[in-house]
Each structure stands twice: as C-alpha cells, then as structure tokens.
Amino acid sequence: MKTKFLGKNKNLNNLPGSFKILDPIPRNTQSKNVFGLDYWNAFEFSFLNANKDPLLKVIEIVIPASSQYTVESKSLKLYLNSFYKKKFLNNADVLKKITNDLNKLTKSSVKIKFINKFHKEPESLNLNKTSLKFTKPNLPICFSGFRSICPVTSQPDFAKIFINTDAKIKVNWLKSYLISFKEKGEFHEQCIEDMLLEFNKKYPGFNFEVCGRFMRRGGIDINPIRSNKNTLLFKNFRVFNQ
Helix, strand or coil: CCCCCCCCCCCCCCCCCHHHHCCECCCCCCCCEEEEEEEEEEEEEEEECCCCCEEEEEEEEEECCCCCCCCCHHHHHHHHHHHCCCCCCCCHHHHHHHHHHHHHHCCCEEEEEEEEECEECCCEEEEECCCCECCCCCCCCEEEEEEEECCCCCCCCEEEEECCCCCCEEHHHHHHHHHHHHEEEHHHHHHHHHHHHHHHHHHHCEEEEEEEECCCCCCCCEEEEEEECCCCCCCCEECCCC
C-alpha cells in the first residue's frame, strides 16, 4: 500500500492546516451487515487563540465505519501538528475547520470535539486469567496483549480487545483465535472487522460487538468498534496502559 507520509520524512512547514496533508485510505468492508465507528483520540493538538496564545487540547474524532475512506494515521498527526502556529478566534472555528476537512476526506459525517475525560472501562471477564471453559452471555470479555502488524511499516501494534455477546464462547478457542493475529498485517480497523465476521460465521444468530483499544502512536490512538447490530455498548473509554 502506498501512503504519502508513513515511513517517510517530509517538510510540511509551508502547509499549516492544509487539507493536502491528509491521506485517504479506502475502507475494505466485507459485509453490509457491519455497524460501528472508530474513536480517534489526539492528545497533542495545539493552536493559537485570538490573542496568539498557544492552547493544548485533546481531540476526540469519531469516524463512522460506513465511511468510504478513513485517514492514514501519520498524515492525520502531521495535519493536526501543523495547526500549532495557526490562529483561530474561538474553539468552534478550529473544530469546524477540522470537521470540514475530514468530512471531505472520508466522504462521511465525522464528529469532532475537545474532551477532558474518558468513559470508565466496562466491567468484564478477563480472558487471560479466567478458569471458565465458556464465557458468560452478555458479560463483556476482555483480552490483553493482542498483537498485530502494521501492513505498511511492519511494526507491531498492541491492544486490549473487548467483546460483548449473548453467545457462550469456548474460552480456549477464543484465546487461540485472538492470538492468531500476532503476525497478521492489517490496520486496526480491519482486524476488528475480521473478528466480527468470524464470530458471525461461527456463532450465527447471536449478537456481537467488538472493540479494540489500541496503544497510541505519535500522540494518537485508534479504537475501532464493530457490531452486527446498529446499537453500540462500548464508549470512548480508556485502559491503563493506553
């Protein structure tokens, strides 16, 4: 896959807040019966207020799973970092600028806001420690130490996976399946979608929602949620080592 910036060094000092920095990545949705969204949290966003004082904010970006494109993460980092010397009269103006650019890029309706807290991590069955042979229906499941590979840089990505379902799943099978991603070269979003489609195939007729809380890179973390129903349980929560 060719990208503008991932694995490359480029000088962007002459492109402050420019739409040209953003790099679209086509979605690879395999089924129409996939619902969800991607929570992006950007922790190092700085811009100038009306008095030219620098402000540091945390941005929550929500991209629907139905978008035609998502954004390549390094290009988003460079795009957001380029705002550090750009002046805005108020918070609404800077959020509007970013929203319009990402709507244009993804060909969808993106939601963006500044945040100062996260939702609480849901109570769950720890798949790494449980002695149960089967999971409990409607009790969220979590798995620590998930590993996959970036398809562009070949660097490892780590996450904590959360699953909510009304099915009883064999614990040993589920652990083995999640571990099998450790050498798989896919972006975060595709890993989570692959899980949902596999669960739908193995346990037809049951509800599934899968959430990946991935470790941050370059001040940004990406947290996809995919479900086979259009109502979601998981929110934008934090885990300890994100």
